[in-house]
Amino acid sequence: xxxxxxxxxxxxxxxxxxxxAGACALxxxxxxxxxxxLPPGLPKGAAALVFAAAYGVGTAALxxxxxxxxxxGALFGAPLxxxxxxxxxxxxxxxxxxxxxxxxxxxxxxxLRGRWLLAADDQLARHGFRSMLxxxxxxxxxxxxxxxxxxxxxxxxxxxxxxxxIGVVPNTAAYVVAGSSASSxxxxxxxxxxxxxxxxxxxxxxxxxxxRHRLAPAKTAGEPEPLHLHPPVVGAASHxx
Numbered sequence: 548x549x550x551x552x553x554x555x556x557x558x559x560x561x562x563x564x565x566x567x568a569g570a571c572a573l574x575x576x577x578x579x580x581x582x583x584x585l586p587p588g589l590p591k592g593a594a595a596l597v598f599a600a601a602y603g604v605g606t607a608a609l610x611x612x613x614x615x616x617x618x619x620g621a622l623f624g625a626p627l628x629x630x631x632x633x634x635x636x637x638x639x640x641x642x643x644x645x646x647x648x649x650x651x652x653x654x655x656x657x658x659l660r661g662r663w664l665l666a667a668d669d670q671l672a673r674h675g676f677r678s679m680l681x682x683x684x685x686x687x688x689x690x691x692x693x694x695x696x697x698x699x700x701x702x703x704x705x706x707x708x709x710x711x712x713i714g715v716v717p718n719t720a721a722y723v724v725a726g727s728s729a730s731s732x733x734x735x736x737x738x739x740x741x742x743x744x745x746x747x748x749x750x751x752x753x754x755x756x757x758x759r760h761r762l763a764p765a766k767t768a769g770e771p772e773p774l775h776l777h778p779p780v781v782g783a784a785s786h787x788x
Contacts, residue, residue, distance in 0.1 A: 554654035
């Protein structure tokens, strides 16, 4: 029993689960929702709930969120599609966070030895909500990767899920609106949504570049100052006889 609870055994189980989920995603091709639509006869409200559940499982299985967001807009329109996509995002984040914390954290936390990794872990521990909100609002790190990385950190459940629920709304809304207006790609709604996606991507790169120094760990007390060696000054005066 103790062998089954060993950290590296649980990490291997997580890897197997993710590989199996990814294989199922490739086999069942969730992108077919964009072309085939929902099963006939299913009420729209119930279909949105089913979609949100499938969305959550899909994101935990590393299915790209932009594809699911476009499908939400195409299937349900902007208001209901946004609600289903945000609910699915929070569900998927919770599944990933729980799996990562239960199966991978104990094995991977001892590997957090680099300066940048330790600084990121400290930032998530002290400012979990603010840090996760920035990750969600300015997308750069893939959604599933951010979920599993946060699970390894000391970030708490409440700030993680709250920041996710709030932070995914702007970018998700842009994709959902794009999906709902995909039949008229020249419409103002479609152009505005893709313009927002492009601007948010550029903003994420700029913010990440300008704020990268915040992840640098502070110098501890008593740490010696670096030595600055200066080249010798050569005078012009002659020292000969």
